[in-house]
Amino acid sequence: MSQSPIIAPSILSADFADMEKTFKMLNESEADWIHLDVMDGNFVPNISFGMPVIKSLRKLTGKVFDAHLMIEKPERYIHNFKLIGVDILTVHYETQIHLNRTVDLIKKVGMKAGVALNPHTPVSFLKDIIADLDLVLIMSVNPGYSGQKFIEHTYDKIKEAKDLIADNDSKALIEVDGGINDINAPKLYAAGADVLVAASYIFNHDNPLKAIRNLKYFGQ
Numbered sequence: 001m002s003q004s005p006i007i008a009p010s011i012l013s014a015d016f017a018d019m020e021k022t023f024k025m026l027n028e029s030e031a032d033w034i035h036l037d038v039m040d041g042n043f044v045p046n047i048s049f050g051m052p053v054i055k056s057l058r059k060l061t062g063k064v065f066d067a068h069l070m071i072e073k074p075e076r077y078i079h080n081f082k083l084i085g086v087d088i089l090t091v092h093y094e095t096q097i098h099l100n101r102t103v104d105l106i107k108k109v110g111m112k113a114g115v116a117l118n119p120h121t122p123v124s125f126l127k128d129i130i131a132d133l134d135l136v137l138i139m140s141v142n143p144g145y146s147g148q149k150f151i152e153h154t155y156d157k158i159k160e161a162k163d164l165i166a167d168n169d170s171k172a173l174i175e176v177d178g179g180i181n182d183i184n185a186p187k188l189y190a191a192g193a194d195v196l197v198a199a200s201y202i203f204n205h206d207n208p209l210k211a212i213r214n215l216k217y218f219g220q
């Protein structure tokens with residue numbers, strides 16, 4: 001675990017009418033990654049944005065692009081996400097029949113590979129693949145919408161993931177996404193989270209730069 005969490009603002013709650021302003025703020029901020037929530041209206045009920053948008057946004061920053069695919073059959077698009085500048089590609093366990101094949105392909109094309117778990121999916125399901133992962137994304141809300149209430153059982157899942165990673169000599173980071181704010185961020189970090197994703201807390205804050213700093217340094 002690092003000395004402070006990696007902060008990955010999700011642009012899902014940003015103003016899509018003025019992304020240049022959004023990315024100017026993010027570039028000036030202490031955010032480490034940019035989290036990109038890609039939704040297809042099938043795996044989750046909402047639709048967000050796709051590859052043309054990400055390709056355009058890539059020109060606005062040098063920060064890590066952390067793409068979270070909430071889509072069915074994401075394996076069809078792995079090469080495309082690499083070509084548009086994504087650095088970390090995360091697919092949902094629940095969408096996969098051949099998870100090892102998908103993870104192998106993500107890494108083969110030169111991206112880091114993550115697997116996301118819905119709130120009801122046990123961490124133990126990753127036992128046979130954890131050693132090959134760069135990232136485990138634990139959903140602390142049901143995926144599909146920003147602004148949902150944080151699910152308290154997440155703390156236990158983080159601890160389970162941390163133990164699974166240690167027991168299998170994995171180098172995977174633990175990322176948490178959903179309902180994160182300055183109150184639960186220190187608890188998530190203490191439980192073992194490495195990466196904190198936040199959307200509403202940052203972009204609805206009257207000072208997004210301060211909100212990002214609050215998450216990274218717990219208001220210090």
